[in-house]
Amino acid sequence: NAGVMQNPRHLVRRRGQEARLRCSPMKGHSHVYWYRQLPEEGLKFMVYLQKENIIDESGMPKERFSAEFPKEGPSILRIQQVVRGDSAAYFCASSPFTGNTGELFFGEGSRLTVL
Amino acid sequence: KNEVEQSPQNLTAQEGEFITINCSYSVGISALHWLQQHPGGGIVSLFMLSSGKKKHGRLIATINIQEKHSSLHITASHPRDSAVYICAVRETSGSRLTFGEGTQLTVNP
Numbered sequence: 001n002a003g004v005m006q007n008p009r010h011l012v013r014r015r016g017q018e019a020r021l022r023c024s025p026m027k028g029h030s031h032v033y034w035y036r037q038l039p040e041e042g043l044k045f046m047v048y049l050q051k052e053n054i055i056d057e058s059g060m061p062k063e064r065f066s067a068e069f070p071k072e073g074p075s076i077l078r079i080q081q082v083v084r085g086d087s088a089a090y091f092c093a094s095s096p097f098t099g100n101t102g103e104l105f106f107g108e109g110s111r112l113t114v115l
Numbered sequence: 116k117n118e119v120e121q122s123p124q125n126l127t128a129q130e131g132e133f134i135t136i137n138c139s140y141s142v143g144i145s146a147l148h149w150l151q152q153h154p155g156g157g158i159v160s161l162f163m164l165s166s167g168k169k170k171h172g173r174l175i176a177t178i179n180i181q182e183k184h185s186s187l188h189i190t191a192s193h194p195r196d197s198a199v200y201i202c203a204v205r206e207t208s209g210s211r212l213t214f215g216e217g218t219q220l221t222v223n224p
Contacts (some may be wrong), residue, residue, distance in 0.1 A: 033212070043158075043201065045211040056210055091158055104148065104212075108157035 004094050005007045005074075006107035013082050014115050022074040033068060033104065036079040037089040046090075049075060074103030080112045118142050119198065120217050121202050123216035128222050134189040138202030138217045148212065149176050150201040158201075161187070192222045 005024040006088045013019050025032050034046040045059040049069035060067065064082075073104040079086055093104040119140045128134055137143040138147070149161040162176040164185065169176050173192075174180050189196055202215040 032208075035214075042216045043212075043214040045202070046215070049208050059211065068153070093158075103163045104160055106150070106158035106160060 004092055004105050004107035006090075006092050006104050006110050007109060008110060010111050010113070012113045012115060015083055016055070016081050019079040019082050019086070019112055019114075021077040021079075021090050021112070022093075023077070023092030023094075023107060024074040025092075026096075026105050029094035029096045029105070031095040031097070033093045033095070034075075034077050035091045036092065037091065037109075041089065064086065079112075082112070084114045087112055087114045117194060117215050117216070119202055119204055120201075120214040124131050124216065125217060125219045126221070128192050128220070130176075130193060130224050132222075132223055134192050134196075134220065134222075136187045136200050136220070138185045138187070138215055139147070140185075140202075140204045140213075142204065142213070143207045144180075144183075144204040145207045146205045147178055147185050148203040149185075150203060152199045152217070154198075161200075173223060189220075194222045194224050197221050208215050 007022050008010055030051050032049045035043045036046050045087050047060050047067045048056040064080045066078045080095055085115045089109045091109045093106045095104050122137045146165045148163050151159045151161050164176055164178045169200050173190045175188040197220055199217040199219050202216045204211040205212055
């Protein structure tokens with residue numbers, strides 16, 4: 001039973017390019033969370049998704065960032081027109097249960113570097 | 116003031132020592148998580164607590180809901196315990212986690 005899989009593990013982009021980060025939750029998990037860890041800072045919530053639905057996106061920057069979790073396939077965090085300040089580690093976590101009751105399982109993270 | 120405060124920020128110990136990391140929070144919560152992060156590595160969930168105490172191997176986590184405080188203890192510490200330990204709370208009002216800044220633990224042989 002594979003854990004939460006994130007890819008790519010490392011991604012380098014130039015300013016203005018697009019970054020796509022993928023997260024495959026654990027088998028049977030239908031709840032996905034994305035978190036961002038800026039250099040030398042703590043983790044911050046970005047978005048909570050269930051299959052085909054965005055439940056809470058209150059932590060997402062208003063522009064350039066979007067997330068989806070389609071019926072089939074991984075969850076994707078998309079960053080358009082990246083800037084240097086987007087350089088960070090992006091972690092995905094999945095849970096089998098809704099809201100407040102589920103234990104979280106984290107992926108290894110995707111480390112984005114914007115040149 | 117952060118909603119989740121951890122102390123100490125940095126902790127250096129000798130192998131074998133008993134270690135305590137503290138977490139205080141200011142919001143109503145439904146659960147508290149203790150996480151471990153190795154340098155450049157992923158995040159491992161150590162405990163999820165809503166009351167009382169949990170033990171796993173050399174790790175013990177306790178929570179006092181009335182005092183809004185949790186502690187993570189490591190008995191007989193080992194250099195492989197060196198990592199950042201992060202406290203995170205899930206507020207009763209929503210689904211998001213709010214994280215502490217983390218405690219960098221270094222255990223020297």
